[in-house]
Amino acid sequence: MSSKKSVDEIWKELNAPKSKPARQGVAGLSVGLGGLPGVTSIIRTKPAATPAVHPHTNAAPQAQERPQPDLSDSPYSASDVGEDAAAYLATLQRTINCLGDPDRALRRTAATTLQTKLFTGDTSTPKASAAQLQALLCGPLLRPLVAMLSDSVERCRAVALSVLLDGGRQLSDVAPLLPELVPELSRRFGALPVQEPAEEIRLQIAQLTLLLLTMAPSTQIARFAPDLGAILCRSLEDGFPDIKKAGCSAVEAAAARLPFTALEPEAERLINSLAPNLQHQHSRVRLACIQALDALVAAGAPMALVEGSVATALRPVGHDRAQPVREAVFAALARWMGYRAPPLAGAAPAETAAAGSGQAGDAAASGAAIAARVSACGLGPPYNGSRPGPGCRAMVRSLLPQHLPPLVKQLGEWTSGLRVAAARGLHTTLVLAEDGATAHLRLLLPGLCSAVADDELEVASYVVSCVHVIGAHVSPAEWLPRMIDMLAPAGGGGGGVEAVNGGAAEAAAAGRGSGGLSTSQRTHALVVLSGLLHAAGRAGRELPPALLAALAGVLAEEGMLAAAAEHAAVRQQLLAVTSNTLAWGGAACAAVALPLHVVLLQLYGSELAGGGTGGDAPGRGAGTTHAPARALVAMAKLAACCGAAAASCDAPSLAWRPRPSDATWQHILRAALLTASPATLAALAPSLVAALHPILADREREPTLRLALLQLLDGVLEDSERGPALAAGAGQALLTDVLLPPLVWQAGKTAAAVRYAAVTALATLLGRRLPAPEHVLAAVEPPSPDDATAAAAAQARQQTGAGASSGPPGAGSGLLPLLSSALDEDWYTDMRLAACFVTEKLLELVGPQLSDASRRALYPELHKRLDDAHNAVRVAACGALRAFVAAAGPAYCDTNSGYLVAGVVIHMDDGDAAVQEAACSVLLAAAAAKPAVTAAEVRKVRERFRSKHYCDRVLAACEAAAKGG
Numbered sequence: 004m005s006s007k008k009s010v011d012e013i014w015k016e017l018n019a020p021k022s023k024p025a026r027q028g029v030a031g032l033s034v035g036l037g038g039l040p041g042v043t044s045i046i047r048t049k050p051a052a053t054p055a056v057h058p059h060t061n062a063a064p065q066a067q068e069r070p071q072p073d074l075s076d077s078p079y080s081a082s083d084v085g086e087d088a089a090a091y092l093a094t095l096q097r098t099i100n101c102l103g104d105p106d107r108a109l110r111r112t113a114a115t116t117l118q119t120k121l122f123t124g125d126t127s128t129p130k131a132s133a134a135q136l137q138a139l140l141c142g143p144l145l146r147p148l149v150a151m152l153s154d155s156v157e158r159c160r161a162v163a164l165s166v167l168l169d170g171g172r173q174l175s176d177v178a179p180l181l182p183e184l185v186p187e188l189s190r191r192f193g194a195l196p197v198q199e200p201a202e203e204i205r206l207q208i209a210q211l212t213l214l215l216l217t218m219a220p221s222t223q224i225a226r227f228a229p230d231l232g233a234i235l236c237r238s239l240e241d242g243f244p245d246i247k248k249a250g251c252s253a254v255e256a257a258a259a260r261l262p263f264t265a266l267e268p269e270a271e272r273l274i275n276s277l278a279p280n281l282q283h284q285h286s287r288v289r290l291a292c293i294q295a296l297d298a299l300v301a302a303g304a305p306m307a308l309v310e311g312s313v314a315t316a317l318r319p320v321g322h323d324r325a326q327p328v329r330e331a332v333f334a335a336l337a338r339w340m341g342y343r344a345p346p347l348a349g350a351a352p353a354e355t356a357a358a359g360s361g362q363a364g365d366a367a368a369s370g371a372a373i374a375a376r377v378s379a380c381g382l383g384p385p386y387n388g389s390r391p392g393p394g395c396r397a398m399v400r401s402l403l404p405q406h407l408p409p410l411v412k413q414l415g416e417w418t419s420g421l422r423v424a425a426a427r428g429l430h431t432t433l434v435l436a437e438d439g440a441t442a443h444l445r446l447l448l449p450g451l452c453s454a455v456a457d458d459e460l461e462v463a464s465y466v467v468s469c470v471h472v473i474g475a476h477v478s479p480a481e482w483l484p485r486m487i488d489m490l491a492p493a494g495g496g497g498g499g500v501e502a503v504n505g506g507a508a509e510a511a512a513a514g515r516g517s518g519g520l521s522t523s524q525r526t527h528a529l530v531v532l533s534g535l536l537h538a539a540g541r542a543g544r545e546l547p548p549a550l551l552a553a554l555a556g557v558l559a560e561e562g563m564l565a566a567a568a569e570h571a572a573v574r575q576q577l578l579a580v581t582s583n584t585l586a587w588g589g590a591a592c593a594a595v596a597l598p599l600h601v602v603l604l605q606l607y608g609s610e611l612a613g614g615g616t617g618g619d620a621p622g623r624g625a626g627t628t629h630a631p632a633r634a635l636v637a638m639a640k641l642a643a644c645c646g647a648a649a650a651s652c653d654a655p656s657l658a659w660r661p662r663p664s665d666a667t668w669q670h671i672l673r674a675a676l677l678t679a680s681p682a683t684l685a686a687l688a689p690s691l692v693a694a695l696h697p698i699l700a701d702r703e704r705e706p707t708l709r710l711a712l713l714q715l716l717d718g719v720l721e722d723s724e725r726g727p728a729l730a731a732g733a734g735q736a737l738l739t740d741v742l743l744p745p746l747v748w749q750a751g752k753t754a755a756a757v758r759y760a761a762v763t764a765l766a767t768l769l770g771r772r773l774p775a776p777e778h779v780l781a782a783v784e785p786p787s788p789d790d791a792t793a794a795a796a797a798q799a800r801q802q803t804g805a806g807a808s809s810g811p812p813g814a815g816s817g818l819l820p821l822l823s824s825a826l827d828e829d830w831y832t833d834m835r836l837a838a839c840f841v842t843e844k845l846l847e848l849v850g851p852q853l854s855d856a857s858r859r860a861l862y863p864e865l866h867k868r869l870d871d872a873h874n875a876v877r878v879a880a881c882g883a884l885r886a887f888v889a890a891a892g893p894a895y896c897d898t899n900s901g902y903l904v905a906g907v908v909i910h911m912d913d914g915d916a917a918v919q920e921a922a923c924s925v926l927l928a929a930a931a932a933k934p935a936v937t938a939a940e941v942r943k944v945r946e947r948f949r950s951k952h953y954c955d956r957v958l959a960a961c962e963a964a965a966k967g968g
Contacts, residue, residue, distance in 0.1 A: 474538030540587030688732025850890020
């Protein structure tokens, strides 16, 4: 039996140090961390066998997977860099050493760690600065990174190229990279068969090559032209589209940076590698390839080489489905053909000399005119404002009969791409044909009118450019008669134009007249006509006076003006045509000032009236917002052409042939009244009254017309300058013949609206104190003429067209009965309110001159309004009564004064405070004129009133007036 251990022995055993158990690794060895790959341990585990060499990597060396780089004798050792870079390199040395480790995972981890430390930084190493990157990448890091480009691990090769790409973009000088880097890149991707299997890495090689070509000095790049050319050829031949695009960009950079003497040995190889890519399935590859070819040709590539290898491949590209590709190829072809322009240009002097000295003199004299026509066309690239050569022009003119019909037909194709191609081709054809298009106007003008509003903006832009070319190069005597006949009314339009043109039969056959044109067709024809006029004016063409007269007559034709009144699109284009006519014709437009002025007045009046159908809404955007202002600008141009008195000369014949059922007349009259000068308007006022009186005095005429005319008059009277001019020029007739007849009562709500418009205009007239007091007094209390005078007045009415029945019953009884009728209006509260205002202003203007009979007839009607259902009318009636008391004065009889005060005093106790205050103001005015009468009436009711303070105010005023008197 074993002896028991003491407590001390047990304590010693518990506190004794224990031995560590041996840990077995994966291979059964004591390696500390279990043999994890890439981690330093006591015993390193080596690979069991040498892995097989990748078929796309170098076969040597075979003894081990990756040779260990020897940096001890390298010229890029740490001793060659600065102290700052050397200190930074010391923090990276362990990672750099691991780049050549036999362990694949360790090399991959080291490469990733190096990339992170250099460009992002970590807890132990900050991110490298630009100076440190310059020293390290061009020094100690270069050979390890270049060596990693042949690593069997794809990740290592990708990281090495990423470090070189990201670092190269930050280097100030990449020339030190070239001797080590370019040969290795060429070995990996320039030789056949290509050793690099990964397309992502081949893309990085192409991008790095582009970087070197862009940033390295051209003298240094030229030394490596063969290697770089090989890399570019492999990039262009690669199957990966992004590599092809990077290769094309690199070719552009090489053509721009290298002298062609260095690039010439590689030019044929590059062109042969580029040509197949013109048929690539990706449009961006095709576009990049065209740009690279263009750069090579611009650098000096032989045209014979281009024609032999590229011309055949370019032929289908002209019909490429991608528009940017087509634009690029035609622009490139134009530039390539430009190198042969000098021989064609040199042929011109020979042609001129052969034509004889007389023709040479004519050509010199017309040189400026031709230059103006070419400039008016507004030609962009590839013309850039220059005229094509004579050989090109002669060739196109000879082919016009065969070339134009299919182009015009294709403008109506369903596919937008075909329409764009046809419009572009037609523009090029017309630019080269110049005035050769004259014989084909019968085909061209209708086709352009149909295509000018194409939904595709590019098609419409090309069509407008075609219109400008025709307007600049073709004589107006050829296209203007055709456009006039197209817009003229059916059966009446083109006789004068045909006589001017001479060839009447053909012009009549071509012109159909606008009687059968729809609104859209009329608009499209006006767009084309506007473009033709604009280009002809810029080209300095001569406008025959007969054609100008015919054009002005068509623009001012009644059907055209009616279409402009109804449709905003027609209005906008008609304004453009008129403005371009004024800009082109200049002083010659004075001969057609009247029709042009009518057109501009129509456009201005229609815009003010807000005319336009709902279908025109899309066209009424920002372009039509300032249409009235543009119409006024055009009127100013017309005035400048015709003199300042143009409006005075034209206005008497504008609209004094009333057509009240025609909206066009209303718009012209509106514009004439709102644009005429005050002096002109004063002179026209009698004629205006004579024209409006038959319409406004006839209760059977259209209410809408009468209403519109009264609103127009109200707007003119509100004008600060034209209102006084109209009132002074029209005199009493404005009241008695224009504003009083519509006030006669007639059953119906529509007739009430007409009466309200007349009361509103009368309120404006009297509120602004525009008429002379004697004219107003004559309208309120008309004199009773004798029989002879009445007969003369009847004869005058017959001469003005009013007739015996033109004046309605009651029209000759003066203003007060009509005003009393308006005060008692049932339909409109605003009518009664406006009538109270008119009464107040009437009393202020002629109240002291009114007879007692007129006063006795007036104030009872105002008393009635004090019981109106609307407080606003009651307050307005108090204002009129206050004016009545002030006008009557102290001399007015006490009896009528008492009646007036008694009718008002009761309303000082009204439930509405505003009515109480208004009634009190009437009695305060009465207290100043008749203190005794007013005080007596107020004392009768004071004890019954709730608001006794109003009575006290009036009694105090009466007492003060009595003492002062």
